[in-house]
Each structure stands twice: as C-alpha cells, then as structure tokens.
Amino acid sequence: MPDRTQIAEWIALDWGTTRLRAWAMRGHTVIDKRETGDGMATIPRDGFEPALLRLVADWMGPGRTDVIACGMVGARQGWAETPYVAVPAKPPVASPHQAPAQSPHLRVRIIPGMKQENPADVMRGEETQIAGFLALNRGWDGILCLPGTHTKWVHVSAGEIVSFQTFMTGELFALLGRQSVLRHSIGETGWDDTAFSDAVDDTRSRPERLANALFALRAADLLHGQTPEAARSRLSGLLIGAELAASRPYWLGQQVAVIGETAPARPYVRALELQGVPAIFADGARMTLAGLSAARDHLKAAT
Amino acid sequence: MPDRTQIAEWIALDWGTTRLRAWAMRGHTVIDKRETGDGMATIPRDGFEPALLRLVADWMGPGRTDVIACGMVGARQGWAETPYVAVPAKPPVASPHQAPAQSPHLRVRIIPGMKQENPADVMRGEETQIAGFLALNRGWDGILCLPGTHTKWVHVSAGEIVSFQTFMTGELFALLGRQSVLRHSIGETGWDDTAFSDAVDDTRSRPERLANALFALRAADLLHGQTPEAARSRLSGLLIGAELAASRPYWLGQQVAVIGETAPARPYVRALELQGVPAIFADGARMTLAGLSAARDHLKAAT
Numbered sequence: 337m338p339d340r341t342q343i344a345e346w347i348a349l350d351w352g353t354t355r356l357r358a359w360a361m362r363g364h365t366v367i368d369k370r371e372t373g374d375g376m377a378t379i380p381r382d383g384f385e386p387a388l389l390r391l392v393a394d395w396m397g398p399g400r401t402d403v404i405a406c407g408m409v410g411a412r413q414g415w416a417e418t419p420y421v422a423v424p425a426k427p428p429v430a431s432p433h434q435a436p437a438q439s440p441h442l443r444v445r446i447i448p449g450m451k452q453e454n455p456a457d458v459m460r461g462e463e464t465q466i467a468g469f470l471a472l473n474r475g476w477d478g479i480l481c482l483p484g485t486h487t488k489w490v491h492v493s494a495g496e497i498v499s500f501q502t503f504m505t506g507e508l509f510a511l512l513g514r515q516s517v518l519r520h521s522i523g524e525t526g527w528d529d530t531a532f533s534d535a536v537d538d539t540r541s542r543p544e545r546l547a548n549a550l551f552a553l554r555a556a557d558l559l560h561g562q563t564p565e566a567a568r569s570r571l572s573g574l575l576i577g578a579e580l581a582a583s584r585p586y587w588l589g590q591q592v593a594v595i596g597e598t599a600p601a602r603p604y605v606r607a608l609e610l611q612g613v614p615a616i617f618a619d620g621a622r623m624t625l626a627g628l629s630a631a632r633d634h635l636k637a638a639t
Numbered sequence: 640m641p642d643r644t645q646i647a648e649w650i651a652l653d654w655g656t657t658r659l660r661a662w663a664m665r666g667h668t669v670i671d672k673r674e675t676g677d678g679m680a681t682i683p684r685d686g687f688e689p690a691l692l693r694l695v696a697d698w699m700g701p702g703r704t705d706v707i708a709c710g711m712v713g714a715r716q717g718w719a720e721t722p723y724v725a726v727p728a729k730p731p732v733a734s735p736h737q738a739p740a741q742s743p744h745l746r747v748r749i750i751p752g753m754k755q756e757n758p759a760d761v762m763r764g765e766e767t768q769i770a771g772f773l774a775l776n777r778g779w780d781g782i783l784c785l786p787g788t789h790t791k792w793v794h795v796s797a798g799e800i801v802s803f804q805t806f807m808t809g810e811l812f813a814l815l816g817r818q819s820v821l822r823h824s825i826g827e828t829g830w831d832d833t834a835f836s837d838a839v840d841d842t843r844s845r846p847e848r849l850a851n852a853l854f855a856l857r858a859a860d861l862l863h864g865q866t867p868e869a870a871r872s873r874l875s876g877l878l879i880g881a882e883l884a885a886s887r888p889y890w891l892g893q894q895v896a897v898i899g900e901t902a903p904a905r906p907y908v909r910a911l912e913l914q915g916v917p918a919i920f921a922d923g924a925r926m927t928l929a930g931l932s933a934a935r936d937h938l939k940a941a942t
Contacts, residue, residue, distance in 0.1 A: 412861075420862075455851075456858035486820070486854055502858070503850040504819065511814045516807065517789070544846035544884035547806040548758075551789055555759035555805070558715075559723075581847035 342368065344395040346402040348628040349388070350621070351409035352461060353377045353485075356387065357621070360395040364629045368395065376408040384415035385437055388444075396441055403444040404432060404631050406464035406624065410446040420451035420458060424498045427467035429631040447631055450497060457502050461624070462488050465595050468626030469618055470495060478591035481583075481608075481615070483600040485510075489583045501586070503579045506600060512550065513571060521557035522571055523564030529606070531566040535573025536580070536607045543581035549574050576607045587613055596620040645671060647698040649705040651931040652691070653924070654712035655764060656680045656788075659690065660924070663698040667932045671698065679711040687718035688740055691747075699744055706747040707735060707934050709767035709927065713749040723754035723761060727801045730770035732934040750934055753800060760805050764927070765791050768898050771929030772921055773798060781894035784886075784911075784918070786903040788813075792886045804889070806882045809903060815853065816874060824860035825874060826867030832909070834869040838876025839883070839910045846884040852877050879910045890916055899923040 344360035344367065351357075354375035360368035374387040388403070395401070410418035416435035421428045432445035449460035462482050470476060470492070480490040485507045490500040513522045539546050553570060556562040562570075580587070592608060592615040594601045601617055608615040647663035647670065654660075657678035663671035677690040691706070698704070713721035719738035724731045735748035752763035765785050773779060773795070785791040788810045793803040816825045842849050856873060859865040865873075883890070895911060895918040897904045904920055911918040 451858075451862055453862065456855050456862050458858045458861055501851050502854040504815075504853045505850055507819050508850065511818060512807075515814060515818065516810050542885075543849075544881055546846075546849065546885075547808055547811065547878070547882055548804050548885055550807045551805040552759050555754075555761045558761055559754055559756065559759050575850070578847060579850055582849075582851050 342395060343397045344368070344392075344401060346404065346632055347392055347395060348625060348632075349403060349405035349409070350407055350461065350464075350624045350628075351376060351405050351414075352407045356391065357624075358388075358392050359625060359628075360392070361629070361632070366625070376411060376414050381413075381415075384409065384435075385439065385442070385444075388442075389439065398441075400441055400443050402632070402635070403442060404447070404628050404635075405435075405444065406447040406628060407461035409435075410449060411460060414446075415444070416446060418446050418448040420449045421463075423450055423452050423500065424496045425450065426496050427463040427470070427627070429464060429467040429627055430634040432631055432635075445631075445635070447627075450500075452500060455501065457500060459488055459500065459502070462490070463497070464627035464631070465620060465623040466490060466492065466497060466627070467630050468623035468628075469593065469595055471626050471630045472618075472623075473593075476593075478593065479586050481587070481592060481594045481604055482620075483594065483596040483604050487579065487604075489586045491586060501583065503582070505575045505579050509572060509575055513568065518550065518553055518567070518571065521554050521562070521564065521567045523568045526563075526565030526568060528563070528566040528569040532569040532573040532603065532606065533610055535570040536577035536610055539574045539577035540580050540611070543578040546574060546578045572603050573607070576603055580607055580611065587611070592616075593618055595623050645698060646700045647671070647695075647704060649707065649935055650695055650698060651928055651935075652706060652708035652712070653710055653764065653767075653927045653931075654679060654708050654717075655710045659694065660927075661691075661695050662928060662931075663695070664932070664935070669928070679714060679717050684716075684718075687712065687738075688742065688745070688747075691745070692742065701744075703744055703746055705935070705938070706745060707750070707931050707938075708738075708747065709750040709931060710764035712738075713752060713763055717749075718747070719749060721749050721751040723752045724766075726753055726755050726803065727799050728753065729799050730766040730773070730930070732767060732770040732930055733937040735934055735938075748934075748938070750930075753803075755803060758804065760803060762791055762803065762805070765793070766800070767930035767934070768923060768926040769793060769795065769800060769930070770933050771926035771931075772896065772898055774929050774933045775921075775926075776896075779894075779896075781896065782889050784890070784895060784897045784907055785923070786897065786899040786907050790882065790907075792889045794889060804886065806885070808878045808882050812875060812878055816871065821853065821856055821870070821874065824857050824865070824867065824870045826871045829866075829868030829871060831866070831869040831872040835872040835876040835906065835909065836913055838873040839880040839913055842877045842880030843883050843914070846881040849877060849881045875906050876910070879906055883910055883914065890914070895919075896921055898926050
C-alpha cells in the first residue's frame with residue numbers, strides 16, 4: 337500500500353512533443369513531481385493512458401483522480417484532439433476537454449490550444465503558461481515573449497490574448513548549430529556577450545542579411561579563427577536580432593515579460609535590454625503549474 | 640588490356656563534399672564520364688588517391704596522366720589544402736597546386752578556392768565554374784548567381800571576381816523541409832507557381848518576416864489545409880525572396896547569369912524574372928568542365 341503522503345488530490349501534466357512532466361498536487365501545493373521522455377511524438381494513439389499510468393499510478397488513491405493536462409497531448413496526433421480556440425479570447429483554462437480513458441480511476445481533461453486565422457498561427461501549451469502568468473499578475477497588460485523551439489510573441493490586454501506570432505528561432509538555432517555546415521564552427525557551450533550584442537545589432541537593423549550572415553560564421557572561422565563560443569553567441573544573436581526586427585510592432589513602447597526556461601530566455605532578456613526594453617522574467621514551469629492550477633480552480637468552482 | 644578508345648589524355652574532376660564526378664578527356668572532348676558518392680566528407684586524408692584510382696584506373700595509359708580537380712578536395716580536410724586566393728582576382732585556374740600522389744602514373748593538380756576578407760566569405764569549386772563561364776563568354780561583365788547548398792552571388796568585371804557573398808538558402812531549404820516541424824506540411828515534390836511568387840514577394844518586401852512566415856507554413860496546413868505542393872513552393876519562395884532582398888545591391892540594374900543544375904537554378908531564374916531581371920541560365924556541369932579545360936590549356940601553354 338502506498339505511503340499516504342504520496343496520494344495526490346489531483347495531477348497536473350505538461351505533456352509536450354518530447355517530454356512529459358507530472359506534478360502530484362494537493363490544492364496549489366506540489367507534493368511530488370516526475371518527468372519522462374514519453375513525449376507526444378513517441379507515443380501511439382492508444383499509448384497515452386498506459387504511459388500516464390506508468391508514471392503516476394502510485395500517486396492515485398482508491399477513488400477517481402482528476403488529471404489536468406496542457407500541451408501537444410491535445411494535438412491531432414495526441415491523446416484526444418482538442419479544437420483550437422480562436423483569438424481574441426481568454427486563455428481557455430476554464431473549458432478543458434475530457435479525454436477518453438479506460439481506467440475508472442482516471443478523469444483526464446486537456447486544455448485546448450489557441451489559433452489565429454490571419455496571419456495563420458497556432459499554440460498549444462503556451463496558453464496555459466499565459467493563464468498562469470495572468471493568475472499571478474492580475475490586470476497585467478502588455479507583451480509576453482515565450483522563447484522555445486517555436487518562440488511566441490503574444491499581445492495580452494484585459495485578460496485576453498489579442499494576437500500572437502510564432503518564430504522558428506529555437507528550432508533554427510538547433511538545426512543550424514548541430515546539422516548544418518556551421519556545426520564545424522559552433523561550440524556546444526560558452527558565451528561571448530560582445531559577439532551576441534553585435535550580432536543582434538546586425539540583423540536587428542538589416543534583417544535581410546540573415547542567410548548571408550549565417551554563412552559568414554563559417555567563413556570567419558576559416559579565415560579569421562573566430563572562436564566556437566563567439567560563433568555560438570553570434571548565431572543566437574543573428575536569429576534573435578532578426579526576430580526582434582519582425583516583432584518590433586509588438587514590443588516597441590510596451591511592457592514586456594519573458595516566460596520560459598532560463599537558458600533560452602536569458603538571450604531574449606539581454607537582446608530586449610539592448611533595445612532599451614527592460615523585460616521581466618517569469619519561470620516557465622512555474623507559469624505552467626499556475627495555469628493548470630487555475631484550470632483546477634475553475635473545475636472545482638463549477639462542481 | 641583496356642580498349643584503346645578508353646584512354647584519357649587527361650582527367651577532369653569535380654570533387655565536392657558529397658560527390659566525385661570524373662570526366663575522361665581528349666583535349667576539350669569528353670570521351671567518358673563517371674560519378675560516385677566518394678565525396679570529400681566521407682574520405683580520410685590518405686583515402687583520396689585510392690578513391691580516385693578505383694574510379695578512373697582503366698582510363699589511364701602506361702605513362703603519367705594529368706588530373707585537374709576543383710572543389711572541396713582542396714579544403715583543409717581534403718586531399719591537399721590549397722590556400723584561398725583573395726579577391727579581387729581572376730579565378731585561379733592558371734595556378735593549380737600539385738597534390739602528393741604515391742602512384743608514378745598520376746599527376747594531380749587542384750584549383751584553389753577564393754576568399755574575401757571583409758565581409759568574410761569563401762568559395763571552392765565555384766571559381767572554376769566562373770572561369771568556365773568567362774571562357775565561353777569572353778568580356779562578360781555582370782553578376783553571376785550560383786544556386787546550391789550555399790548559393791553565391793558574384794560580381795565579375797574585366798575577367799576578375801571583384802566581390803561575392805554566400806547565402807545558406809539551399810541548406811536551410813533542406814533542413815527545414817526534411818528535419819524541422821515543417822516536414823509534416825511540406826511535399827517532397829510538386830510546384831505551385833502562384834504560391835512561390837507570392838512568397839518571393841512577401842520576404843522580398845519584408846525580409847524580417849522570414850522566421851515568422853516559416854512557422855505560418857505549419858499553421859496554414861493545420862488551419863487552412865494548405866497543400867504540400869503549395870507549402871514546398873512557398874518555403875522556396877520565402878527563402879529566395881529574403882535572399883533577393885539582401886543581394887539587391889548585386890543584381891539591381893545589372894546583367895545576371897544563373898549557373899547551376901536545373902532544379903535549384905529554375906526558382907532563382909523565376910524569382911529574378913519577377914523582379915524584372917531577365918537572367919540567362921548556364922548549366923553548372925558544363926561550366927565546371929569548361930573551367931577545368933581552361934586550367935588544362937594554361938598548363939599545356941606553360942610547358
């Protein structure tokens with residue numbers, strides 16, 4: 337019989353493309369947490385419930401346990417497709433969709449993603465982080481930047497997501513640094529703030545030079561012995577500088593918060609600072625959990 | 640004993656990162672040709688001579704056969720590193736470097752690549768295609784565009800390469816189409832000229848939108864059922880449009896020739912046409928061979 341202190345009142349899940357993060361909750365308090373590589377992309381349609389039970393069965397009591405999830409688990413290839421909610425709208429944490437489950441001990445709900453018809457754009461998971469941020473910062477209006485594989489810039493006003501745009505910056509950084517010809521010139525770690533700042537400047541002012549400036553990273557290694565650390569920082573700066581050029585109508589003259597993990601968020605905060613924009617930083621996992629907790633509060637209030 | 644008609648007077652090689660192309664030559668006439676996947680990247684330093692002999696031994700007569708090569712075979716990781724020649728300069732087909740060979744039946748020479756100190760840039764192989772183009776088009780001045788994994792834009796005047804710039808457009812197209820999240824939305828084949836033209840327009844006029852427009856390819860599939868052919872054409876157009884925005888000082892008001900294989904060259908010719916620039920097309924392999932033949936002529940004239 338499991339230790340009584342292990343039994344969760346409910347379970348929070350951040351179920352993304354490559355990772356599954358689970359928290360055992362009592363109210364808003366985390367009593368345990370776990371993480372696996374059972375991401376949405378690795379699981380067949382009928383594999384979601386078994387993957388979840390493998391991870392959290394010993395958190396479950398004899399009755400029925402509520403599970404609230406966000407992320408790619410609600411995509412077409414996920415556990416159950418939850419239709420996107422169109423902007424402008426509040427982040428839809430108050431209206432999660434129930435996913436089918438075999439076990440009578442599970443009640444699983446998935447928070448829908450959001451879509452924008454024109455320009456076409458979608459998000460899954462970030463809406464929950466945004467709900468969390470707004471739960472912790474009531475009445476906050478401004479721009480949220482959520483760095484990641486696909487970085488989002490989101491205009492929030494009066495508790496609603498008004499519009500947003502996505503940039504493939506994180507995915508480009510990974511592909512270029514690890515799989516393109518630049519991999520020979522770019523370090524896996526290390527940071528050179530001057531190289532980063534100069535690169536942000538270059539593409540912020542002349543974004544069209546990006547594809548040429550990328551190859552110049554290789555040439556500067558061959559001709560001028562540029563260090564792997566400088567090349568890595570410069571690659572990050574070139575991509576973020578071009579992103580700032582495109583997202584300028586979002587952040588110019590607005591208050592900005594950056595939500596994410598520290599490593600991808602730090603260069604965004606620095607690049608915004610270089611534009612004279614003092615962005616605040618909010619931890620991504622904490623915002624996710626706050627958003628899932630807000631969803632739980634809505635469910636409890638409704639029953 | 641090999642058929643007498645197979646014996647080459649000399650052998651021309653286009654030895655790139657992933658392919659080795661060889662021609663058996665008599666004067667400027669091709670008497671045979673072969674190709675393998677023994678590219679520079681797959682061969683250890685002492686493996687170049689054996690790889691060459693495997694491919695061409697039966698073309699060689701009893702005496703010593705001259706071999707003239709261009710491409711990445713002259714890189715740091717190649718058969719023998721040939722130092723870059725700095726622009727402005729003529730394409731250095733008149734001054735190839737001899738590579739060490741064990742066999743007394745081989746005399747191998749490699750045409751150097753070219754470099755530009757600032758902005759830092761390098762080429763290996765294209766200088767030979769340019770020499771070939773200029774041999775076939777004496778007195779030609781203008782801009783050469785050489786599409787490929789790393790597309791080059793080259794300013795040619797009075798027989799010299801004045802300056803050049805490289806764009807990673809081809810490599811970005813391959814990485815994004817095959818390895819990013821866009822692979823789910825992008826076809827392997829097919830063409831939609833309207834989608835291509837619209838996309839060229841979008842990033843030609845607003846190049847900073849590139850990283851956002853890329854993700855919109857995924858969103859337009861999820862929300863609006865964009866076809867894989869349209870997505871593929873649009874990806875090509877977005878990347879080439881941004882490249883045209885950056886290379887505009889090169890091509891604006893100049894005569895332009897596109898040198899390359901038909902598949903990568905065609906969208907460039909079309910995109911330039913959309914800007915009102917009537918580019919001529921020259922086959923890449925034919926230009927390489929003409930450049931190597933020009934190198935051979937110089938060697939014969941010098942002995």
